[in-house]
């Protein structure tokens with residue numbers, strides 16, 4: 392099983408109590424990785440929110456990934472960082488984080504995919520599979536065929552992100568992609584645990600036999 396299989400990216404609009412509830416319930420439902428994504432809070436709140444969810448994730452052995460900020464990841468001793476194309480360059484991040492931490496990079500074009508083959512990263516986020524209201528500044532939409540082609544030419548794990556929900560999940564999972572990252576399908580569910588279990592069941596039943 393890939394550690395990226397069902398990857399929750401948190402909703403930065405949710406207050407601390409909601410964040411803790413969503414992460415607790417998503418872990419109960421079987422998420423395999425959690426990224427804390429903060430776009431509005433200051434660095435103190437970012438660290439506070441990371442420390443609030445960290446014990447829940449540690450108890451369940453679910454890695455905590457910090458979005459954008461290597462300093463926050465180092466401060467809380469998170470398991471890794473996810474960087475975009477305008478965040479800290481990956482060589483600098485790898486130098487600061489050391490060889491063991493998980494480092495992910497968003498890939499928004501075929502040229503970036505080619506360049507990523509030579510970078511010291513653990514996985515890429517294929518940005519974005521479909522347009523999504525959760526992040527409106529995505530540069531390119533890979534679609535199902537782009538995802539399949541990327542899987543054919545890139546050797547490290549690929550995480551699909553953007554506009555993935557219950558009704559299009561099976562097709563994405565059937566490509567054999569290593570991970571599926573979701574914000575709203577988990578964070579905005581009425582019953583987070585049940586939604587997570589159900590998403591995971593779709594992923595596992597859609598995978599081609601090895």
Ligand SMILES: Cc1ncc(COP(=O)(O)OP(=O)(O)O)c(N)n1
Nearest residue numbers: 473474475476497516518550552572
């Ligand atoms: C798993 C994953 N993939 C892509 C992204 C997007 O990162 P980025 O391009 O840096 O955009 P922001 O999330 O920082 O707005 C991601 N966060 N996670």
Ligand SMILES: Cc1nc(C(=O)O)sc1CCOP(=O)(O)O
Nearest residue numbers: 518519523525553554573574575
């Ligand atoms: C955080 C993020 N990054 C993306 C990218 O394509 O780089 S899309 C995205 C948000 C995904 O939200 P939802 O699952 O609600 O569509």
Ligand SMILES: [Mg+2]
Nearest residue numbers: 459474475478
């Ligand atoms: Mg970023």
